[in-house]
Amino acid sequence: MNYYNEIKNILISNEAYKQVKDYYKNRNDLMSYYNVGKLLIDAQGGEARAKYGDNLIKEYSIKLTKELGKNYSVTFLKYTRQFYLFQKGHALRDQLSWTHYRILLNIKDENKLNYYIDIAEKQNLSSRKLEAKIKSNEYERLSDETKNKLINKEEAAIKDNLLNPIIINSNNKYINIFNEKVLKELILNDISNFMKQLGSGYSFIDSEYPILLGDRYNYIDLLLFNISFNCYVCIELKVTELKKEHIGQIQTYMHYIDQNIKSIYQDNTIGIIICKKDNKFVMEYCSDKRILRTTYQLN
Numbered sequence: 001m002n003y004y005n006e007i008k009n010i011l012i013s014n015e016a017y018k019q020v021k022d023y024y025k026n027r028n029d030l031m032s033y034y035n036v037g038k039l040l041i042d043a044q045g046g047e048a049r050a051k052y053g054d055n056l057i058k059e060y061s062i063k064l065t066k067e068l069g070k071n072y073s074v075t076f077l078k079y080t081r082q083f084y085l086f087q088k089g090h091a092l093r094d095q096l097s098w099t100h101y102r103i104l105l106n107i108k109d110e111n112k113l114n115y116y117i118d119i120a121e122k123q124n125l126s127s128r129k130l131e132a133k134i135k136s137n138e139y140e141r142l143s144d145e146t147k148n149k150l151i152n153k154e155e156a157a158i159k160d161n162l163l164n165p166i167i168i169n170s171n172n173k174y175i176n177i178f179n180e181k182v183l184k185e186l187i188l189n190d191i192s193n194f195m196k197q198l199g200s201g202y203s204f205i206d207s208e209y210p211i212l213l214g215d216r217y218n219y220i221d222l223l224l225f226n227i228s229f230n231c232y233v234c235i236e237l238k239v240t241e242l243k244k245e246h247i248g249q250i251q252t253y254m255h256y257i258d259q260n261i262k263s264i265y266q267d268n269t270i271g272i273i274i275c276k277k278d279n280k281f282v283m284e285y286c287s288d289k290r291i292l293r294t295t296y297q298l299n
Helices: 003-020 025-043 055-068 074-087 098-104 110-122 127-135 144-151 180-189 191-198 244-260 280-284
Strands: 166-168 202-213 216-226 231-237 270-275 291-298
Touching: 003 025, 003 055, 025 055, 025 074, 025 098, 055 074, 074 098, 098 110, 098 127, 110 127, 110 144, 166 180, 166 191, 180 191, 180 202, 180 216, 180 231, 191 202, 202 244, 216 244, 231 244, 244 270, 244 280, 244 291
Parallel strands: 166 291, 231 270, 270 291
Antiparallel strands: 202 216, 216 231
8 A cells, every 4th residue: 555645645635625615624624634644653553653653754744745835744744643543532523623633632631631622612712712721721720629520521510610810911010919909900901801711601790880788889899690500790809818808798799689689580699709819718617608719810
């Protein structure tokens, strides 16, 4: 069998196919590169030997680039080989492009890989946004409890997708923040990204949301609504360590929303405290499971 000619013919057919039928372009790309990877392994004498000998790939790369007039680099051919091995254990996701897969193939941890595959598909992420999530260590910022739920395919609660820390882009303008108003403005500058770090299903209602307690107005830093869990979410921002009085403050706000804003068809309000530094001892003595906390980190 002339492996080189087989590989060349597949790539020629794929280039022609891309020019004629854009609708099936992505799947054809993936299937073509899968078959190229398979042939490369066969040509190198199987999976065990393919790991050690890349001379054949270098030879094929030079010939393909010369004959087809397109840069089929050594790196590209190695990715096709890796893609073939990857697809033997994973279902092909048509929603993901070759660029998505090239990013994902660099992830060695299977659970981490499955997480990013799922969110890339569910959130319809571009390859650029997927890469940004990976670089921000999103998976590592999930709790161990959440990771175990993902592995066991258990139903998620609202707290499970809350990242810790929340990354806030300060454009290198602020090294330290001494005022909650500054922190809030940074969040509002990129509110969409902020809500995604809290989890899925969030919509923005207002900042500095006024509530009348007695004869005085108090202001909730951020008021959100979570469509997936059908509840209001009070966000309190603190540029200090978590303190016990923060618990009482957000409980008051949550109670107000439950009594005066939410309907009988909506679930009880959730509270999230975002602070500079955590204090696990404060949360140990908080019996209200609707109160969640996380920290922030400036980027």
